[in-house]
Amino acid sequence: MSKLTDRNIPELDFNTPALLRHRKVRALKDRSATVGIAIGGCSVILAVLLICFYLLYEVMPLFSGAEVDKRAAYDLPAKEQGASLYLTTEEQTEVGMRVSESGNIIFFSTADGSVIEQVENPIDAKVTAFAVESDTSFLLGFGYEDGRVLLAKHKYIISYPDGNRQIRPVVEYPYGTDGISAGDFAIRKLALRDSEDKLTIASLGDSKSAITKLDKEVNFITEEVELTETTQALPFVPNTAEMLVSGDQRYLYVASVQGSLTEFDLRDYDDINLKAQFELTKGDAQVVSMTYLLGQSSIMVADTSGRVSQWFNVRNADNEEILTFIRDVKQPVSIENIAMEHRRKGFATLDDRGVIAIYNATSERQVINERLSDETAHLIAFSPRANALLIEDSSGIQVYHVDNEHPEVSWSSLWNQVWYEGYQEPTYTWQSSAANNDFEPKYSLMPLAFGTLKAAFYAMLMAVPLAICGAIYTAYFMAPKLRRKVKPVIELMEALPTVILGFLAGLFFAPFLEENLAAAFSILIILPVGILAFAYIWSRLPAQIRWLLPEGWQPLILIPVVVLLGWFCVAMSPVIELNFFDGNIRSWVTNDLGITFDQRNALVVGFAMGFAVIPTIFSITEDAIFSVPKALTQGSLALGATYWQTMVRVVLPTASPGIFSAVMIGMGRAVGETMIVLMATGNTPIMDFNIFEGMRTLAANLAVEVPESEVDSSHYRILFLAAFVLFIFTFVVNTIAETVRQHLRKKYGSL
Structure with missing residues (x-):
C-alpha cells in the first residue's frame, strides 16, 4: 500500500467563480x-x-361632550307684547315662535329677530293661564278669567318658489275660536291632553278646580267630528304649582308649591277621587316646573334646590300602577326653567346664574354645563331637532347652535342596569329599534357580551373533550395506516361552510332535538356506558377473536356500536317521555321545573358550533401530541411505565403548550362565529344561562344590524364599539394564551 502524501491529496478550491456566485445568490436569498x-x-x-x-x-x-356656538342675539321680537310664556321654533330652526303674556302669538326670524307675523288672541278677555299639550303636537291652551279655554295649534307650510325655501307660519283653532267652557271661575292653572278619541282639560282657580272631557265621535253620514262635553268638579288642591294630564288621559297629577303631588284617577268621570299622594321634593325645596319627557310616560320635576327628578308608573305585585321615583340629577343652585328635547329623552336646565346644563335622562349623562346668559334669564327652549337652543333674558333672545349627537350613550347605559320606561325594574336590555316615534333605544352591551360567552361556553363544553380525547387516541394509540385516513377526514370537516351548518342546525336539528329531547339526554348516559360495556366484553373475548383485528384498528368496530346505541335512544324517546315525563318532556321542563324552552337554544348551538370547532382543536392537539419525541415515550416504556402512564405523565405534559393553544384557538373561533349562532339561536338578546334559551352574540348582532344602521348615528357607532369589544376580548384571550403557553414550555421543555 502506497503512503498518502501531500502531493496525492486533491486540492479543493472553494473560491471558484461558480461557488462564489452560488454563495452570493444564497446570501441574497437569505437577505430577501x-x-x-x-x-x-x-x-x-x-x-x-x-x-x-x-x-x-x-x-x-x-x-x-356637547358643544354650543352662539349664532344670534337680538331684542325680544314685538317687545311691547310683554315677556314670553312659551318659546319654540319650527323644524328647520329658521322661524321662531313665542307666546306673549297678552296671549298673542309672534312668529319671528331666528337669524335676526325680525317679526314675520303676529296673530292676535281671538278672545277679548284677559289670559290668566297657559299650557302646552306637548312640544311635538304644537297644541297650545289659553285659560281666561271667564272660565273659557281656547286651543290653538301652530303649524308651518313649506314651499319652494323659484327654488328657494319659504316657510309660512299658520295658527289654527281645532275647537273653534269661541273657546271651551271649563268652569265658572277664573282659570289660574291649566293642563290639557288631546288624542284622536277625546280631549281632557284640567283647570284650577282660586278656590275651585274642574276636569272637562270632550269625547269625539265621527258621524258616518257627514264624516264630521261630533263632540260630547262633560265637566266634573275636582277636589281643590291649594298652593298648586303645576298640573299634568297623563298621556293616556287616565290620571291627573297636581303638584303643590311645597312638593306634594296628588294623583287623581280619571277613568271614571262620575267618581273622580284622590288615588295617591307623593312627595316630589326633599327638605324645603319648592317645585319650579313639572313636565313630561318625550313619550308622555316620565314626569320630570325641577325644584329650587337644583334637583331634577324623574318619575313614572311601575306595576307592583298587585298589578297596580304606582308612580315611582327613578333617578335624579342636581345643580348646585335653584333652577329657573327646564326644557325637553322633542325627539330624545334629553332635557336642559336653566339656573339662576344663567348656567345651562344639558342631560340625558336615561343615561344620566351631563353633556354640557356652561354659563350662556346672565342672572335675568328665565326661559329656554329646544328646537325640534335639538340642534338649537333659545334663551330669553332681559336683553332679548339668544340663539345657540347645539352639537350633541350622542347624549344617550354613557358607561352606565352600556354596562350597568338601566331602569327604562315601562319596565318593572332596572335591566340589561339591547333593543335598537321599534315601530313608534316615542321609542327609546336601549343599548346595553351586557346581553351581547353574555350571549357571546354563553355560546362559546356550550360549544367548548362539547368540542374540547371530544377533540382532545380523539386527538390523543389518533396520535398515540391508533394504527398509522388508519391515522393517515382519519386525520384528513376530520380536518376536511373544517372546510364545511358555517352557513350550511347554521342552516342545518336551525331548520333540521333544532326541530329534531325538540321532538327527541329525551333521546338527547339519554344518549349522554347510554352512549358512554354502552361503549364501556362493549369494551369490557371485547376485552373478555378469546384472544384468537381479538387478534383478528390488528392493534390500533379497534375504533372501526365501535362505529356500528355508536350507531346502534344512538338509534336505540331515539327509538326509546317516546317511551321515556311517556313513563317519566307525562308524555311531553318539554311541558315538564316548562311547567314542573319552571325553565322556559325555546326551539333554537344554547343546546342546539353547543352541538352545531361544537361540530365546527372540533376540527380546529383536534388538528392542533393531534400535531402537538404526535410531535412529542419518540425517545421520551420509548424511555418511559423501557422503564416499565404502561402506555396510559406514559401518555398522562410524559406525552401530555410535553404537548400541553400545543394543547392549550388548540383550546384557545378553538375558543377564539367560537367567540367570533357568526352564521351558526345567527341561524340556530333565535338571536334574542337575553341574559339567561338556561341551556334551553337562546342568545345573541356580538358577532351575530353586527351581522344583523350594521347593514341597517344609519351612518354616524349612535346605533352605528355603538355597533363599532361592539366590534371593538370583540377585538379587545380576542386580544386579551390570545395574550393570556401565549403567556400560559410560554410558561408551559418552560416548565415541561426539559422533559
Missing part, C-alpha cells in the same frame, strides 16, 4: 427572505393596529 418576513410581520401588525385605530376613530365621538 429576512426582509420579506420582516415586512410581512410588520404589515400584519400594522394592519391589526389600523383596524384598532379605525374602530377607535368611529367609537370616540360617542363619549365626546
Whole structure:
C-alpha cells in the first residue's frame, strides 16, 4: 500500500467563480427572505393596529361632550307684547315662535329677530293661564278669567318658489275660536291632553278646580267630528304649582308649591277621587316646573334646590300602577326653567346664574354645563331637532347652535342596569329599534357580551373533550395506516361552510332535538356506558377473536356500536317521555321545573358550533401530541411505565403548550362565529344561562344590524364599539394564551 502524501491529496478550491456566485445568490436569498418576513410581520401588525385605530376613530365621538356656538342675539321680537310664556321654533330652526303674556302669538326670524307675523288672541278677555299639550303636537291652551279655554295649534307650510325655501307660519283653532267652557271661575292653572278619541282639560282657580272631557265621535253620514262635553268638579288642591294630564288621559297629577303631588284617577268621570299622594321634593325645596319627557310616560320635576327628578308608573305585585321615583340629577343652585328635547329623552336646565346644563335622562349623562346668559334669564327652549337652543333674558333672545349627537350613550347605559320606561325594574336590555316615534333605544352591551360567552361556553363544553380525547387516541394509540385516513377526514370537516351548518342546525336539528329531547339526554348516559360495556366484553373475548383485528384498528368496530346505541335512544324517546315525563318532556321542563324552552337554544348551538370547532382543536392537539419525541415515550416504556402512564405523565405534559393553544384557538373561533349562532339561536338578546334559551352574540348582532344602521348615528357607532369589544376580548384571550403557553414550555421543555 502506497503512503498518502501531500502531493496525492486533491486540492479543493472553494473560491471558484461558480461557488462564489452560488454563495452570493444564497446570501441574497437569505437577505430577501429576512426582509420579506420582516415586512410581512410588520404589515400584519400594522394592519391589526389600523383596524384598532379605525374602530377607535368611529367609537370616540360617542363619549365626546356637547358643544354650543352662539349664532344670534337680538331684542325680544314685538317687545311691547310683554315677556314670553312659551318659546319654540319650527323644524328647520329658521322661524321662531313665542307666546306673549297678552296671549298673542309672534312668529319671528331666528337669524335676526325680525317679526314675520303676529296673530292676535281671538278672545277679548284677559289670559290668566297657559299650557302646552306637548312640544311635538304644537297644541297650545289659553285659560281666561271667564272660565273659557281656547286651543290653538301652530303649524308651518313649506314651499319652494323659484327654488328657494319659504316657510309660512299658520295658527289654527281645532275647537273653534269661541273657546271651551271649563268652569265658572277664573282659570289660574291649566293642563290639557288631546288624542284622536277625546280631549281632557284640567283647570284650577282660586278656590275651585274642574276636569272637562270632550269625547269625539265621527258621524258616518257627514264624516264630521261630533263632540260630547262633560265637566266634573275636582277636589281643590291649594298652593298648586303645576298640573299634568297623563298621556293616556287616565290620571291627573297636581303638584303643590311645597312638593306634594296628588294623583287623581280619571277613568271614571262620575267618581273622580284622590288615588295617591307623593312627595316630589326633599327638605324645603319648592317645585319650579313639572313636565313630561318625550313619550308622555316620565314626569320630570325641577325644584329650587337644583334637583331634577324623574318619575313614572311601575306595576307592583298587585298589578297596580304606582308612580315611582327613578333617578335624579342636581345643580348646585335653584333652577329657573327646564326644557325637553322633542325627539330624545334629553332635557336642559336653566339656573339662576344663567348656567345651562344639558342631560340625558336615561343615561344620566351631563353633556354640557356652561354659563350662556346672565342672572335675568328665565326661559329656554329646544328646537325640534335639538340642534338649537333659545334663551330669553332681559336683553332679548339668544340663539345657540347645539352639537350633541350622542347624549344617550354613557358607561352606565352600556354596562350597568338601566331602569327604562315601562319596565318593572332596572335591566340589561339591547333593543335598537321599534315601530313608534316615542321609542327609546336601549343599548346595553351586557346581553351581547353574555350571549357571546354563553355560546362559546356550550360549544367548548362539547368540542374540547371530544377533540382532545380523539386527538390523543389518533396520535398515540391508533394504527398509522388508519391515522393517515382519519386525520384528513376530520380536518376536511373544517372546510364545511358555517352557513350550511347554521342552516342545518336551525331548520333540521333544532326541530329534531325538540321532538327527541329525551333521546338527547339519554344518549349522554347510554352512549358512554354502552361503549364501556362493549369494551369490557371485547376485552373478555378469546384472544384468537381479538387478534383478528390488528392493534390500533379497534375504533372501526365501535362505529356500528355508536350507531346502534344512538338509534336505540331515539327509538326509546317516546317511551321515556311517556313513563317519566307525562308524555311531553318539554311541558315538564316548562311547567314542573319552571325553565322556559325555546326551539333554537344554547343546546342546539353547543352541538352545531361544537361540530365546527372540533376540527380546529383536534388538528392542533393531534400535531402537538404526535410531535412529542419518540425517545421520551420509548424511555418511559423501557422503564416499565404502561402506555396510559406514559401518555398522562410524559406525552401530555410535553404537548400541553400545543394543547392549550388548540383550546384557545378553538375558543377564539367560537367567540367570533357568526352564521351558526345567527341561524340556530333565535338571536334574542337575553341574559339567561338556561341551556334551553337562546342568545345573541356580538358577532351575530353586527351581522344583523350594521347593514341597517344609519351612518354616524349612535346605533352605528355603538355597533363599532361592539366590534371593538370583540377585538379587545380576542386580544386579551390570545395574550393570556401565549403567556400560559410560554410558561408551559418552560416548565415541561426539559422533559
